[in-house]
Each structure stands twice: as structure tokens, then as C-alpha cells.
Amino acid sequence: MDAYLKNIKEWALVAQAVRRFRTADPSVVVGPGDDAAVIRGPKELYGLLTVDMLVESVHFKKGEDLRRVGYKAVAVSVSDIAAMGGEPRFALVSAGLPRKDLARRAQALFAGLGQCARRYGVSVIGGDINRSDRLVIDVFMTGEVKKKNLVLRSGAKDGDTIFVSGPLGGSQRSGRHLFFVPRVKEARFLVKNFKVNAMMDLSDGLGMDLSRLCEASRLGAEIFEDDIPRNPGVKTMAAALGDGEDYELLFTLAPAQARRLSAYSAGRFHFYPIGRMTTAFKGVRICTRGGLLKKLPPPKFRHF
């Protein structure tokens, strides 16, 4: 078997092992599988919990500026909380740090981490620091969301317009994956003013993440190649769909809400309608210039 495919298959087995954790606890509103777990909270609130690990040589290069790595480690979790319609609150930070040049590297890492935490109103209230050959940083974040504002990836409806919050692709090449702006303001604006049916953040690329949204919502999606916004220098549709680490919002609105958004948001934020949800098929199809439909392969595994 092809080594790559074998590996994908193995990851699928890991995902399976993980899914067995599903719980019967009535306090758990949403378990593994969305941007964050949702638990019952006091009064009109839900609690949100998410975690993101960054590993040296996998998520960032060995010589990378650790300020940026620290910033990103917090920003990815902030993005997850925002994509649920929530506000981030507390973080705990685990780090495995190599001995070499420890103090200087830790200082840079924590400086970046603190900068991002302050910017988004996150209090870092604990953690665990360890020795490790390779640098690894893991940020746990809690958040809260008003019950009426909670948006899952499973809520998309037939006929919904699909939007993204910004241009896609080229994030790693341009370095943007290390200093992106989590779409907290945009998400806040959306859940406050619209009935958002489904939302998630784009971490693995529109192709894979929209497939996940479809799967969670038990619908298909048809997107229009010409409508997908690309970052400067992103020449192919494959790159816009597959590069990943965009950290833009992907969300769906009923058509009437979608029309209202186009009128409402002009000038303040820009949201791009890229297609619509459908019951006609499963998975994601791309409408090309020639009007032809291209099918995307089913999603690979990443989170649980």
C-alpha cells in the first residue's frame, strides 16, 4: 500500500479510537468533533473548551521566530472559540522546551503568547513546563457563549448560502499562518446580527473543512470557482482550497439572511458568498468556469 495512504488509514484508526470517548454525561452539549466542546454553563451561557498543539518541524520550522509561534499557539484556539460564536476567557499553556538556549527561547515564546492573550482578553492562569527534545506548545482555552449565539458546524440547512470571511490560500508561504488575525470581531458581528446556521474556522483548507461541515450537517455543498476569493499570489484553485491555515470563518445563512448580510456589512467587514448547501448530493462539488462539476474527495482526519 502507498505509504501516504497507509498513513491516512492509520490516522483514521486513531480517530476511531478517539471517538470511543463519547460520553453520556448530560452536562456535555457537544463532545469531540466541532471547533470546541460545549458544556452546560450557568444561566444563559454555555462553556466552551478547546485545545491546539503545535509541534516543531510539523507545525513550524525549527528556526522559526518563537514570538510568532507563541502568538499562533494562542490565536488558533481563539479562532476556534470565535467560530462557535463565543468569547475566549482562560488559557492554560503546556510546553515542552529543549534545553538548548532555554531561557532566551522560552522568553520569546511566552512574549508572543502573552501578546496574543492580551489582545483577545484571554487570561493565562496555569500550565505545565517540561523538558523535550523538540519544542512543543499546547494551549487549552476556555470560552463562553450565550446559548442563543452558539453555532455548530452541523446546523447548515438546504439552500443556505455559504460564505467565507476572507481570501484563501498561500498562508504558509507568506508566513501569514504565524500572525493571522483570528476572526473574533467578524464572528461577534455575525452572531449578534444574524441567524448563522453553521460556522467553523478554516484550518485545513476550504476543501477539507467544507467537506467536514457537509458531513456534520448531512448535506452537500456546491461552490462556484469564480466566487472563491484568493490571496495575492495564489494562482490555482487547488491552492486556495488545499493550502490550509487560512483561519477565516466558513459559515452558512438562509438566503434571506444572506441578502441582508450583503447590504448590512458593506464597508465594515467583507464576507464572500461562495456557494450553497444542497440535499441533491453529499460532499463538495465545485462549479468550474465551464459549468462542469468537479467532486472533492472526502475529508481527512485532523481534530477530534
Added chain:
Amino acid sequence: MDAYLKNIKEWALVAQAVRRFRTADPSVVVGPGDDAAVIRGPKELYGLLTVDMLVESVHFKKGEDLRRVGYKAVAVSVSDIAAMGGEPRFALVSAGLPRKDLARRAQALFAGLGQCARRYGVSVIGGDINRSDRLVIDVFMTGEVKKKNLVLRSGAKDGDTIFVSGPLGGSQRSGRHLFFVPRVKEARFLVKNFKVNAMMDLSDGLGMDLSRLCEASRLGAEIFEDDIPRNPGVKTMAAALGDGEDYELLFTLAPAQARRLSAYSAGRFHFYPIGRMTTAFKGVRICTRGGLLKKLPPPKFRHF
């Protein structure tokens, strides 16, 4: 400078960088520095948050049974929550997994993890799985504690009797560090029936951890060599004090409460009085057989 000392000094600098995170958020009751962070909760409850990372070749051997590693990864956090007087609730699990033999190793790891989670009533509700050269597993746990039951390490009073919940030393040699029983029942019994002034779990050894409790409570501690319970095969006092990973409870009670505990707990649990808190000096002194006092060096850094 000696490489070891230089490294300790560097870790102290890391600790310093981390302490800068202290927050002004009024929802934070206790930030970094105790077994778990404490946040305001609904009604008569506080929320507890803790995280513990295990790194291959640092916290466990490369060829170790991953069921046990998974079990331990959850158990250390359960122990932290118990040491605050609380009950564990939810966990999120991050893992960095090497590609080699991925599916089998992940299955073993998650089996152990699930076993421990079920045993202590913890719901695993999310996580993040990544590739990594070295296996690393990081468990984030939430818990809750009735306000009146919260016990910090800073609450010890002059004259308090110091207790441990079991014999010490030899945990790594015997393998017990991988399948220890977090003292949840003992902690529950204590906070329900006694006024516990200070409590923490023993992760780095009595010597270092009692020094931390002293520092947090701004007191000294005098412990009696003959009273310190040792595990079978633990021949020296240095091993009992320094081996670490005992995961027993260390706690203090006012003398009258201490006398009541000795009478009350007979037969059910066994708690060992080992000394007393004092204002006469700072740090930890050990009363040897000859009646002489030995001073322990100040604590090293681990958690934040």
C-alpha cells in the same frame, strides 16, 4: 558554571517569564502556582483547571506500555483536582504521535486513558492529535469544588500538624508512577469531615513539595525523620524525600483537628503525621534520630 546548576537557573528564568502572566481578571480566584487554577463558578462552586504533559524519554521510557502512559496522563490531573478538594469533570487530550506503528500505539494509549477517565468519572470531550517524532501526551482537566471545600497550598497555619496519605519513595523504580491511585477518596473524606488548612499532591517528592507549601504559606516546616513512612525497598531518607511521583496527599490540620483525624480515620484510610508548621524559621528542617536539624535546600521549579 556547573551545567546542572546553569540549567536550574535557566528554568528559574522560564518560571519568571511565566509569572508575568498574572492577571487582573476578577473571575480568577487562584492563578498559576497551585495544583490547579481556580475560577469563579455558579452558585456555591468554583471551577478548577489543570494541565499535565508527559514527554517520551523524559516522563516515561521509549518502550513503555502505552496503556500505562495513557492511564498516568489522566491520573496526574485527577490527583491535582483532588488535591484542591475538588471533583474532576471534563478532559481534553492532546497528543503528538510518531508515525511508526501509529494505530496500535494510539489504541493502547487511548485505552489506558479511557480506563482512568471512566474510573474517576471524567468525560473526555475533545482534543487535538498531531504527528510528532517523540510521543507527547497532554491532558487538560476541569473540575469543580464547593467553595467551602477549596484547599490551597497557601493556607497552612503556625502549629499545624503535617500529614501524608501514604508511604513515600521508590515510585519510579517500582513502576508505581505509572499505575498509582490518585487520592480522590482520601481527599473527599478529608474536606468533607475536617478543616484542611493546606493541601497539595506529592509529585516532585516531599522535600521539594513541602518546601513549596512552606513558601506558599510563608511558614517553615519541621518534619521528623522517624515518622516519614517509606515504601518497601526505600532505604534512605533522601530517596523518600527526593524520588518524587508519589502522588500522595500532603496536607496540614490544626492540632485539635489532627487529633480527631487520628481517631476518626482508623481502619478506613491511613494518614501519617510527619511534623508541624512553624513560624520559627523558613523552609523545611528535618529532625534526625540524633535530634539534629538538617536544612533542605529551597524548592526547584516545575509547574507554573
